[in-house]
Amino acid sequence: MDSEQLLAEIREANLTYLMLAQNLIRKDRAEALFRLGVSEEAADLLVMLSTAQLLKIASSNMLLCRFRVDDDLVWNLLTSHNVKKVDNTTTTQLHASILMAGKYAESMTAAH
Amino acid sequence: MATQKSILNESRDIERAISLIKLGARLQVLEYETSLSYERLLRLYKEVAGKSPSKGQLPFSTDWFLTWQPNIHASLFLNIHEYLSKTSELEEIDTVIKAFRLYTEQMTASAIEPLLSVTRAWRMVKFVDNGMLTLTKCSCCGGSFVTEPYENARQFVCGLCEPPARAGKGSAAGGLRLH
Numbered sequence: 001m002d003s004e005q006l007l008a009e010i011r012e013a014n015l016t017y018l019m020l021a022q023n024l025i026r027k028d029r030a031e032a033l034f035r036l037g038v039s040e041e042a043a044d045l046l047v048m049l050s051t052a053q054l055l056k057i058a059s060s061n062m063l064l065c066r067f068r069v070d071d072d073l074v075w076n077l078l079t080s081h082n083v084k085k086v087d088n089t090t091t092t093q094l095h096a097s098i099l100m101a102g103k104y105a106e107s108m109t110a111a112h
Numbered sequence: 113m114a115t116q117k118s119i120l121n122e123s124r125d126i127e128r129a130i131s132l133i134k135l136g137a138r139l140q141v142l143e144y145e146t147s148l149s150y151e152r153l154l155r156l157y158k159e160v161a162g163k164s165p166s167k168g169q170l171p172f173s174t175d176w177f178l179t180w181q182p183n184i185h186a187s188l189f190l191n192i193h194e195y196l197s198k199t200s201e202l203e204e205i206d207t208v209i210k211a212f213r214l215y216t217e218q219m220t221a222s223a224i225e226p227l228l229s230v231t232r233a234w235r236m237v238k239f240v241d242n243g244m245l246t247l248t249k250c251s252c253c254g255g256s257f258v259t260e261p262y263e264n265a266r267q268f269v270c271g272l273c274e275p276p277a278r279a280g281k282g283s284a285a286g287g288l289r290l291h
Contacts, residue, residue, distance in 0.1 A: 030200035030210055034192065040199060073253060085275060088289040090222050094184060095272040097218060099255040101191035104199065 007061060014058035017065045021046050022054075037068050037104055074099050121147070126156065131209050133157055135216075135230040139165040145205045145234075170235060174244050177236055177258050180271045180279045181288050185228040186236055187257040187270075189215045190247060193237060194256075208234050225287065 024032035025047045033043055049057070057064070069075050077096035080089050125146040132142055133156065142153045157165045177186045193211040196202065202210070212230050219226040228236075236258070239245040247256040248263045250270035257270045271279065280290035 028210070030196050030202055030207075031214065033199045034195050034214060086272060086280075086290045088280070088291055090224060091272070091280070091288050091290060093222055094188065094224070094288070095253070095255070098184070098188050098191055098257070098272075099253060101188065101195055102256045104195055 010061065010063055011058050014060065014064045015054065018046070018049070018054050018058060022049065034101075034104075068100070071099070128205060128209070129153060129156055130160055132205075132230065133160040135209065135212055137234070138170060138231045140170050141231055141234050170231060174239055174260070176232070177239070177245060178260065180276055181282070182227055183258055183271055184288060185215075185219075185226070186232075187247075187255070188218065189228055189233050190236065190240065190258055191256055193233075194247070204237070205234075208237055 025043050074096050077092045080092045125148050129142050129146050192214050196211050197207045212233050216226050246261045248259040248265050248268050252269050252273035
């Protein structure tokens with residue numbers, strides 16, 4: 001894949017992400033904060049972007065959406081990799097969901 | 113609470129009541145969370161659900177939330193609920209409704225039977241408000257799980273890191289399995 005094609009794919013992924021984020025926030029802000037895992041400030045900024053701004057921001061050589069799982073444990077649970085006592089995929093995924101749902105709530109209390 | 117007769121408030125109450133009925137809430141939840149009369153709620157219930165509401169008392173014990181499988185469901189719901197209530201300023205009942213929708217969505221996605229009913233979820237939030245249940249961090253995985261308030265946080269290990277001996281052996285379809 002040449003770099004021009006790579007850039008086009010990054011732009012497309014960015015655009016898809018930004019548009020989805022805007023749709024989610026407009027539909028239900030509270031739910032969107034949970035689904036996207038972004039801060040309230042980021043959500044307020046995202047929702048105000050015009051289409052022209054969206055296109056401009058999407059055209060970059062960097063991806064705008066960041067990996068949400070920043071924790072080895074959660075990643076191992078999601079992939080059912082390296083787990084000992086419970087190795088059922090559904091159950092380990094549920095465990096990962098509990099950990100992920102708990103994540104942001106904590107950092108918010110720490111920030112205030 | 114100010115009991116001003118406002119058409120706007122009433123319409124909001126009706127909308128909430130409809131959402132709750134659709135999620136399967138018991139009539140007691142509607143009575144508690146809206147200022148609509150019992151007779152109107154009963155009529156609304158029949159119109160929306162197409163049947164009479166089930167009778168009898170609400171489950172009143174905190175024990176259910178502490179048994180292995182229900183505890184995992186309850187913990188997921190409560191984590192979502194906390195997330196929403198910390199990031200958005202919603203009325204308490206709207207937080208419960210939204211969190212419950214997100215919880216059932218996750219259950220459908222993972223093809224697990226949603227053990228937690230909206231009535232139980234609502235009840236649990238009340239238990240937490242009254243200090244009868246709380247979230248305690250697991251000392252092994254760091255996740256927050258529903259426990260009794262006097263659980264020793266330093267030694268607490270959740271049911272997923274250290275499943276009890278009989279866990280995951282039930283034969284019910286859609287139940288959680290260990291292997």
